[in-house]
Amino acid sequence: MCPNNRSEFQAMGAQVTESEPLISMTGIVKRFGTVVALRGVDFELMPGEVHGLLGQNGAGKTTLIKVLAGIEAADAGEFRIAGERVHLSGVADSKARGISVVHQSLSLVPTLTVADNIFLGSESVRAGHLLDRRRMEVRAAEVLEHYGIPLRPSQPVSTLTFAYRQLLEIAKALAADSRVLILDEPTSSLTKAEEPILFGAVREVSRRGIGVIYVSHRLSEIMELTDRVTVFRDGANVGSFGTSQTSIPELVESIVGSRLDKLDTNRAGSRTEGDPKPEVLSLRDVHSPGVHGACLAVAAGDVVGLVGTTGSGRTEILETIFGARPIRRGFVTYRGESFAPRSIHDAIAKGIKLVPEDRHRWGLVLGHSIERNIAMANLPRWRRWRFLFRGDESRSGAEGVRQRLKIKAPSIDVRVEDLSGGNQQKVVIGKWLDGGTELLLLDEPTAGVDVGARADIYRIILQLADEGKAVVVSSSDYDELLQLCSSFVFIADGRVSSPIDRADVVDERDLHRRLEEARKEFSR
Amino acid sequence: MTAQIARVDLPTEGTVRRWIRETDQPLFLYVSFAVLISAFSLATPIFLTASNLLNIANQTALVTIMAMGVAFVIITAEIDLSVGSTLALSGVCAALFMRDAINNWLLAAIVAIAVGAMVGAVNGVLAVRIRIPSFLVTLGTLSMARGITLLVTGTSPVLVNNETFWSVFAEGTFIGIAAPILWTVLVVAIAWAVLHYGIFGRQLYATGGNIDAARFSGINTRRVKTVAFIVSGALAGLAGTIVAARGHAIRPDVGAGVELDVIAAVILGGVSLFGGKGKIYGVILGSLIIGILNNGLVLLGVDPSIQLTIKGFLIVVAVAFAKR
Amino acid sequence: MTAQIARVDLPTEGTVRRWIRETDQPLFLYVSFAVLISAFSLATPIFLTASNLLNIANQTALVTIMAMGVAFVIITAEIDLSVGSTLALSGVCAALFMRDAINNWLLAAIVAIAVGAMVGAVNGVLAVRIRIPSFLVTLGTLSMARGITLLVTGTSPVLVNNETFWSVFAEGTFIGIAAPILWTVLVVAIAWAVLHYGIFGRQLYATGGNIDAARFSGINTRRVKTVAFIVSGALAGLAGTIVAARGHAIRPDVGAGVELDVIAAVILGGVSLFGGKGKIYGVILGSLIIGILNNGLVLLGVDPSIQLTIKGFLIVVAVAFAKR
Amino acid sequence: GTTTGDSASDSGGGSDPLAGLDASSLVPEQVVAKGPYNETSATPDDVALTSDDEARIRDAQIKVGIVMQTMDIEWSTEQVRGITDQVAQLGGAVVGTCNGSWAVDKQTACIDDMITKAPDAIISIPVDDVGMAPAYARVAAAGIKLIFIDNIAKGLEFPTQYQGLVTADNRGNGEAAAQALAEYLPEGATAGVLDYGVDFETTKERTRGFQEWMAANRPDVTVKVAEFQDPAKAGDIAANFLTANPDVAGMFTVWEVPAMGIITALRGQGKTMPITVVNLASDIALDMASGGMVKMIGAQRPYDEGVAEANMAARAVVGIDNPAFLAFPATPVIQNNLLTAWKSVYKSDAPSEIVDACAGSCK
Numbered sequence A: 001m002c003p004n005n006r007s008e009f010q011a012m013g014a015q016v017t018e019s020e021p022l023i024s025m026t027g028i029v030k031r032f033g034t035v036v037a038l039r040g041v042d043f044e045l046m047p048g049e050v051h052g053l054l055g056q057n058g059a060g061k062t063t064l065i066k067v068l069a070g071i072e073a074a075d076a077g078e079f080r081i082a083g084e085r086v087h088l089s090g091v092a093d094s095k096a097r098g099i100s101v102v103h104q105s106l107s108l109v110p111t112l113t114v115a116d117n118i119f120l121g122s123e124s125v126r127a128g129h130l131l132d133r134r135r136m137e138v139r140a141a142e143v144l145e146h147y148g149i150p151l152r153p154s155q156p157v158s159t160l161t162f163a164y165r166q167l168l169e170i171a172k173a174l175a176a177d178s179r180v181l182i183l184d185e186p187t188s189s190l191t192k193a194e195e196p197i198l199f200g201a202v203r204e205v206s207r208r209g210i211g212v213i214y215v216s217h218r219l220s221e222i223m224e225l226t227d228r229v230t231v232f233r234d235g236a237n238v239g240s241f242g243t244s245q246t247s248i249p250e251l252v253e254s255i256v257g258s259r260l261d262k263l264d265t266n267r268a269g270s271r272t273e274g275d276p277k278p279e280v281l282s283l284r285d286v287h288s289p290g291v292h293g294a295c296l297a298v299a300a301g302d303v304v305g306l307v308g309t310t311g312s313g314r315t316e317i318l319e320t321i322f323g324a325r326p327i328r329r330g331f332v333t334y335r336g337e338s339f340a341p342r343s344i345h346d347a348i349a350k351g352i353k354l355v356p357e358d359r360h361r362w363g364l365v366l367g368h369s370i371e372r373n374i375a376m377a378n379l380p381r382w383r384r385w386r387f388l389f390r391g392d393e394s395r396s397g398a399e400g401v402r403q404r405l406k407i408k409a410p411s412i413d414v415r416v417e418d419l420s421g422g423n424q425q426k427v428v429i430g431k432w433l434d435g436g437t438e439l440l441l442l443d444e445p446t447a448g449v450d451v452g453a454r455a456d457i458y459r460i461i462l463q464l465a466d467e468g469k470a471v472v473v474s475s476s477d478y479d480e481l482l483q484l485c486s487s488f489v490f491i492a493d494g495r496v497s498s499p500i501d502r503a504d505v506v507d508e509r510d511l512h513r514r515l516e517e518a519r520k521e522f523s524r
Numbered sequence B, C: 001m002t003a004q005i006a007r008v009d010l011p012t013e014g015t016v017r018r019w020i021r022e023t024d025q026p027l028f029l030y031v032s033f034a035v036l037i038s039a040f041s042l043a044t045p046i047f048l049t050a051s052n053l054l055n056i057a058n059q060t061a062l063v064t065i066m067a068m069g070v071a072f073v074i075i076t077a078e079i080d081l082s083v084g085s086t087l088a089l090s091g092v093c094a095a096l097f098m099r100d101a102i103n104n105w106l107l108a109a110i111v112a113i114a115v116g117a118m119v120g121a122v123n124g125v126l127a128v129r130i131r132i133p134s135f136l137v138t139l140g141t142l143s144m145a146r147g148i149t150l151l152v153t154g155t156s157p158v159l160v161n162n163e164t165f166w167s168v169f170a171e172g173t174f175i176g177i178a179a180p181i182l183w184t185v186l187v188v189a190i191a192w193a194v195l196h197y198g199i200f201g202r203q204l205y206a207t208g209g210n211i212d213a214a215r216f217s218g219i220n221t222r223r224v225k226t227v228a229f230i231v232s233g234a235l236a237g238l239a240g241t242i243v244a245a246r247g248h249a250i251r252p253d254v255g256a257g258v259e260l261d262v263i264a265a266v267i268l269g270g271v272s273l274f275g276g277k278g279k280i281y282g283v284i285l286g287s288l289i290i291g292i293l294n295n296g297l298v299l300l301g302v303d304p305s306i307q308l309t310i311k312g313f314l315i316v317v318a319v320a321f322a323k324r
Numbered sequence D: 001g002t003t004t005g006d007s008a009s010d011s012g013g014g015s016d017p018l019a020g021l022d023a024s025s026l027v028p029e030q031v032v033a034k035g036p037y038n039e040t041s042a043t044p045d046d047v048a049l050t051s052d053d054e055a056r057i058r059d060a061q062i063k064v065g066i067v068m069q070t071m072d073i074e075w076s077t078e079q080v081r082g083i084t085d086q087v088a089q090l091g092g093a094v095v096g097t098c099n100g101s102w103a104v105d106k107q108t109a110c111i112d113d114m115i116t117k118a119p120d121a122i123i124s125i126p127v128d129d130v131g132m133a134p135a136y137a138r139v140a141a142a143g144i145k146l147i148f149i150d151n152i153a154k155g156l157e158f159p160t161q162y163q164g165l166v167t168a169d170n171r172g173n174g175e176a177a178a179q180a181l182a183e184y185l186p187e188g189a190t191a192g193v194l195d196y197g198v199d200f201e202t203t204k205e206r207t208r209g210f211q212e213w214m215a216a217n218r219p220d221v222t223v224k225v226a227e228f229q230d231p232a233k234a235g236d237i238a239a240n241f242l243t244a245n246p247d248v249a250g251m252f253t254v255w256e257v258p259a260m261g262i263i264t265a266l267r268g269q270g271k272t273m274p275i276t277v278v279n280l281a282s283d284i285a286l287d288m289a290s291g292g293m294v295k296m297i298g299a300q301r302p303y304d305e306g307v308a309e310a311n312m313a314a315r316a317v318v319g320i321d322n323p324a325f326l327a328f329p330a331t332p333v334i335q336n337n338l339l340t341a342w343k344s345v346y347k348s349d350a351p352s353e354i355v356d357a358c359a360g361s362c363k
């Protein structure tokens, strides 16, 4: 980044005396209609510290952040920035006070370019009202390059895939000269390959005395990155610990409020032994937009993990199987017969279901109720006399999903946009829980889902597998893959390696190493 | 624990407010509706007479019928500006059919509805397959249909000489209720069932709410949208039939500009132009409110140049006050 | 509501298609534009004469000017149906001001634009603060403004007796180009600068493209939308001034229905009704294409009924063929 | 084109062929228009009221409803004013005025609303002489008297279903307009007609009058016709028509709105040519006053018509027979009788702008 900025940063770091907290909140209360999102929360952020914020889905993390960002006004409580008591008048106000946020649900303008988005609301101007386009593009390029983010300033955001949008969100926050940097689940679909970009950036800014609030459900990240953690439960602060004094099991316990029995992952491995099971799906040299000669075989009871870096084309492969991308070349056989899904409609009718990567774009009608969203995917099941819709069955079905996945909402009539991120993801999974699934495709299935619910979802997936369904998982969370999968394939630029058995993989580092090897293979 | 929160907190909010928030029912419509009715019935005794109410129903019939179809289209986040011209074209076709081919009321009606459906299908295909913004498509078919109508009639009216046709679609009454009203009731009933109790309704809402999510849930969004356009066209065809029957003749320039009234009724009824939202009875109230305004202001003998102003004002107020 | 984003796969698609998508340039407009021009100039020699081209420019001036403002509004994902009535109201106010108060061309023009801006402000406040769907708000102000215009004039034209006014806004020429064209050029230039080189332009696109993102980025989306409505109103006011100058008088019923032409030009110009998208020169081409169609078909002496049909057809084809 | 250039110079200076003319010489000997059942027109005196008629009417305290085709134009306002004044004069009251907004369904609604208000008589101009017929039939069925303006609804019977029709001599005005325009057309010239491209009886009559007179008296003149269907677009159509036909030396059109369109178009093209038109309105009058392009206006008498309609309605209510058809004779207006004509049509002095613009050249 340009030197003058760095000096600005240092200047700001100097301003705040070590003793005084950058942010201190006491007794913050926030209600949404019937829901109490924050019930008297205390929170403190010191300069230069990386402060982890943990809690179940719906615990109130994002709400607290919205209050900090001036998006929501607290109903009660005291809020100080650098010792000065403030009542934020709005986002502009909190920006002006040096708070910049990476939001959980993407907040980019798809019709504008990367540079435009980075400087949205803080454009550089020439002659009063005219934009200084060149300056913006140059500065954008500097920021992106400085933090090693692989994006072109002139690229329109509508062409970016989810992971890249997430990186752009981060770049946007970094570009703002800020005192406080808030990251709300920035890694939900970043892979090991991009983690260094993010972690490097976080460490750098904290070195400059900037306070960082880091929300994540990936406890390993928390342990690695943060100095201090605060845990929320049902809108209340249930304690802050120095990261060094705590451990993952302890954190899990205080998050969930009870001890969580770890899945025995060997079960996943063990299922691959024994007599050969019928093949459900096989791709041979399949070509489609973004997929270049993919080969893949999935047998009943298998849980195959797709391992790849961002942009590798995992999403594309899944979408191709799902009929969302026209197959240009190659052979697909599905449950014995050759199969070329003409449309998603087609694939779903044949029992192929996809949990998409970007829940807001592909998963949900945000303005509709939980019930409507779940029903949307199960209309054939609730059909009566060809034309009519069995509303009661649909409601009880949705109610069942809500309880099974512990979706935190007053009722199934709540609009999905009013749910917390993780609870929204649960709804997306809930759409496909029951009803004629033969092949389940999961793209980042547990992005933003808390540890407790995550375990439940794993159980459900493994249960499906045991019932003889086939499952394909794309996840950037290697721990997740290791817990779920019976075998792995490695993906790079739309091509697929030969599978390896779960039993042959030791741990996350091992998995990452093998991916790197595979990518070298491909590039040769 | 989550459940607890729900149980604990639910009572704290008024059930009415919750009902409004959770279901997007345009409560305000009831209110402005009630206000209007009471205001007018206080102002003039004639207003609440049965005959006058039937009067209003009869006058709003056309708009209500077309509003049902247009609502379908708008719920899928598309728009249909062509209903006015479609009405004229299909009405004229029915009339010509009776004059030059077979003078049979039923066949004529079928012709009209078929023609309307065809226009709708054209709209659908162009908007959905070729992906032209439906605003443009339907603006195009609007002037095309009108042009064709003027051509085939040579701009002069087409007479209808078929007693049965007249009475089935306009003059006949059943337990004192005029045919157009009965047709409206029938259409509304079906639309209601389809939208709120039918599979197709769910598909419409999902498609309009988030077309990608709908597709990824296995809904054939193209089919859904196309069908919506066809329904809209067909209902415009029915409206055309009624117009031809009412006038014992139909002019090629009939129905020009009616699309705005129809869309106004739909939006006033709480249907969102961005799709995925709206209720049938909202639309009914919407078109009734407009009808009542027109009727009441005339009964009060308000000066027409002021009527315009008042009407615009009241519509805005109705909604504004609703949002409180 | 945020705009839907089409999923795309960069690597696999042709560079041209990609270019069209990435920069939402309505390429097809160029093409259909070229096609139209060549077709007409082949069909009739008069078409390409300087006088006729000025003719077209002069005819499209009003629509183009208003289209600029309406484009601003539509880019923020709102809509403005009231421009026609606003034109009439502000033109009439200017005329009355000159007749009954001070007969000064400049003050009169300022009055007209101020009145227009005021109507726009009303639209803005109702649509943005009270959150009434702008379709309804502007439909309301449409009939209110018209009603007021008819009231203050008693339906009779208001005469304008001010040579300077006539020549500044209508009859005067500069290097052979009529005043309305020059005004259009001026407005277009400013709109262009604001939209594509100004902060405000960014804010418009952001607000229309993803209002939450815009808000999260500290953009005062309410202010942005309100200003867009005000601009739209003010430009309708300018259009009203030109109308009054052209006729040496202005009738209260002028400009009825022009909103559809204006919106058509905007959408044809590649501006999305869902907001966040669109380019100024697209809008210009949009309104020119419509103007050229009207002009060419009359030059060819096509029967008006057929004209309608052809026009509708060509508009659809132009876009359809564009999407290939 | 050169032709227009010449005619421009003609119309410009004192050599204006109409300058010395007596406007009344343009009026056809007797009313040309014929009634719907080919009746010849009565005269306004035929519906005048004797003092004892008036007495009976006063006792009846008649209630009258008005249903217009639009309320956006001066002509309608004047009609309503004439009716309202006269009804008041006769001790009655206008119970309501409804705007048909050029739409069959809207005007049908108007009629039904009026019937609901149960006045003694309804005075109305149909937006659609065919499609409105059943609605108007209901008026008679409800025992309400019905007086038509300009045109009856097809198939209605006099006097059972309607009790009178009042109109202007549209065809006569067309003839007068043709005669006036002819003065400006050199041998073998081309005249243009900007016609309303919709089957609307009133305007068709005017065009018929114009074309019949030309055919009969100036066979050397070629008449070219352009049609508009949306009055708002008439100006553009005119501009394009004149560009396409540079030989056109003078224009006739069917009412003031398209006339203003032509004027605007010509101004835009920096051309000028003689225009004749039907219906007196202030904007075209201003142009005429200042010796502009409008040379002759075939005026109607909306206020007087309104008075006559009120009289007929009143007579019908108290059971006095009306003539079936009353057409007010054409009232040609040229620059030299503009001010007097205005006063006789609108019962008030012409607006000051017009008087100023005359600069003494009008009376």
Ligand SMILES: Nc1ncnc2c1ncn2[C@@H]1O[C@H](COP(=O)(O)OP(=O)(O)OP(=O)(O)O)[C@@H](O)[C@H]1O
Binding pocket: A032, A033, A035, A036, A037, A055, A056, A057, A058, A059, A060, A061, A062, A063, A064, A104, A408, A409, A417, A418, A419, A420, A421, A422, A423, A448, A450
């Ligand atoms: N706009 C809203 N309207 C109603 N309820 C809301 C709204 N926003 C949040 N909530 C509720 O507030 C509670 C806290 O939500 P929040 O998003 O802060 O949770 P979170 O800790 O961020 O969860 P996650 O880890 O899933 O992101 C949830 O129960 C949610 O349903």
Ligand SMILES: Nc1ncnc2c1ncn2[C@@H]1O[C@H](COP(=O)(O)OP(=O)(O)OP(=O)(O)O)[C@@H](O)[C@H]1O
Binding pocket: A150, A151, A159, A160, A161, A162, A163, A164, A189, A190, A191, A290, A308, A309, A310, A311, A312, A313, A314, A315, A316, A357, A474, A476, A493, A494, C009, C010, C011
């Ligand atoms: N910067 C980029 N701009 C536009 N398209 C990209 C970009 N990077 C990748 N893509 C396209 O997106 C496809 C997959 O991107 P995506 O990030 O979804 O891959 P993925 O393997 O699903 O990784 P992830 O699921 O973590 O995003 C790539 O194959 C490529 O076609």
Ligand SMILES: [Mg+2]
Binding pocket: A061, A062, A063, A104, A184, A420, A421, A422
């Ligand atoms: Mg959250």
Ligand SMILES: [Mg+2]
Binding pocket: A162, A314, A315, A316, A357, A443
């Ligand atoms: Mg992906």
